[in-house]
Amino acid sequence: MAHDVHTHVRSQTEYEYKRRRSANEMRSHVTTFAIMIFLTLIAFTMVYAGFSAYFVVPIILLLAAVQVVLQLYYFMHMSHKGHDTAQMFLYSGVIVGLIVIITMMTIVWW
């Protein structure tokens, strides 16, 4: 299974570069996490404040969508190279899922 694996031993400089790069990426993940917490706080506060449903619902749905995109693209690395197949599978799922939701909503509200 692993015949095609080539081991490359990094020089000290290469190794330090790799460590620094992944540390930078980790720092950006913590920032992403802070943004996600912030979006969650906004959503809960808006509901608590008791604004009109027509105002609150679209905004909290939008906040959820943003948070999910952050989760998928940063925490699940979909922004990295080599994720074309992954994106195809996930977006196919999202499209079919949206059709299901639209269908059910149409049946109920018609």
Add this chain to the structure above:
Amino acid sequence: MDLNTKYTPQSWPDHPENTTLEGKNKFVGFWLFLGGETVTFASLFATYLALKNKGPSGMEFTTQELFELPLVFIMTMLLLTSSLTSVYAMYHMKNYNFKAMQAWLMVTVLLGLAFLGFEIYEFNHYVHLGFTFGQSAFSSAFFILVGTHGAHVVVGLGWIILLMVRNAKRGLNLYNAPKFYVASLYWHFIDVVWVFIFTVVYLMGVVG
């Protein structure tokens, strides 16, 4: 080359999760699975939205009376934080630091267990109020949607714990790195679903 070959931080590949053919296959197969999971949860959300607050005439349960936001807020924070701790675990996996990875996975598992504890408390509370699974179309749709997510949390916890125990003495290699990576993807996906649950079920339920 043997999959159990020992590495050093200097020789550990940049992408240990898909360096081997087995890892690549796992990676692609798992994303296909996540696409399917998206459809599963979308159908459950559609069912829930269609049946929300619907039931026999004179039904006394509505989302406004049932849901308590402080509890949901705590559960959201627990699951969101556990998502970050599993990112930390994968960060250490890529740096070939097995002990640190196991430690962060342990924190992830503990946060997941806390989340599960709150969910069990919540369901138990509803059942005692008389809001049981068979009470109304609304209650069935609610318990199926949130319960399926809870079942995913249980599976995710079992998965991560088994990986940690099974590989405790082996250390990191190209055989188990894809396994840890895919388990962490699954855990993130559980959080993705929860984002929609707390928004669509709880927040939109309280708003009306």
